[in-house]
Amino acid sequence: FTAWALKQQKVVSQQQVGVITSSFMSFTLFSCVAVNVYVKVFTDSPLLVCMDLSLSQEEIIDPKYLWIGPDGKNLEGQTYANLTETGKLMLMGFKESMSGAYTCTLSHRIIETMTQEEVDVFETYKFMLYVNPFAPGWEEVCQQVPYDCEDATNMKVQEARNRIGEFFSRQTYALKHDFSVTHVDSCRPGFGKNDITHQNCAGCCVVCEPGTYSPNNEVICHVCTRPHVKKYGAKFC
Template sequence: MRAWVLLFAVLWYLLGVGLQRSSLFDKKGFVYGKLGHPVKIYVKLHQNSPVLICMDYDRASKETVDPTYLWVGPNEKTLTGNNRISITNTGMLMVKDFLETLSGLYTCTLSYKNIKAETQEESVVKKRYDFMIFVNPFAPGWKGACNNMSVDCEDITNRNILKARDRIEEFFRSQAYIFYHHSNKTLPAMHFVDHSFQVVRMDSCRPGFGKNASLHSNCASCCVVCSPGTFSPDVDVTCQICVSVHTYGARACP
């Protein structure tokens, strides 16, 4: 009797907070805006967003006279501080315990005075910074499981799965040997076929999430929350089109 065994394993891709690689992301984990270009950020589900700075990196290195900051959220309403939204007097914003419905466009308008040295004439300058924040589908606890790992959690997870495959393969090989050499000869012999045990990658996303390499080119392998106008009802890897959907993370087309 030939024993063919197939193991299906999900290889998770774990990503912390990801964004375009540039000076927009400083060593303290703060994310600066960029004039004329929205900054894309990917946040784990139920984790805090990075701290968003309402100015560009160059502006932050200069003196800013009487600055004011106005943050507007995805619902196009002015953001104020609460138990989920943290906004400092210096225009820094952080979203706590990020959910699917919090995904979208966060806009900040920086206003400050410009004073001409010759005439002391004052004028008000306004600059707008856009941040597109998307959520990735990992539940609470993923970070704690990876905190003590010195390398990327995905690599360790994959290596552990392959190690489990090797041990299970050795188990079946040993069982076949025992049956053949030590069992009652009335039992049918068991033979293990080398390389018949496999680990297969299953690529899927949870409902309400999908992959889109064109929309999320800097996070092409990430399962990202479905944008308005799309939905995902199952564990497929893409979000389907539905024009009647107006929220992020939709699981059905009404």
């Protein structure tokens, strides 16, 4: 699927650029609302669009795109970054270390209707990407599965539950409602759940953010007492 950016507000400043023509060039900066995107480990991210949905319906003049990764470096030329001519970004083979903020600046030109002046517009969009595995042992298993590993595993668990239930239902001594399945909630080390920070993915095991850690299979990312952890997915402080 495709992840679209959100836009919140704008700040406009102007400066004169020509004495003969008396034309003006406006620099318009849009502050952005970060869009959370959750990517399953070892898979490719959805397409991140350097544009909001409303702007995509308009004709864009002379667009230029600049993508910056969590480390502050330009993503152009990076082997794991697939950049299209239309400014879309796909991150290949997503790993824990690739989590973080991805920012895109779109520059393009517009013609003011009233003054017919040429205006340069700069718009900024931000995506927060988090890796999302689903259970201990996924490293070995998922690399051998050519399709969606999580869906395949959940299907196998459901199939096993149904077979066990059928077995007990055939036993003459089994009483009604004797068989039940208890869900055990856990995340692998370095991951946790947070229904406040990640409201649109409350049940997901999301990589612990910098400054937090998870040493075991609990679902909580603990806050480090000393701010030494600056990476995603820390298992200890």
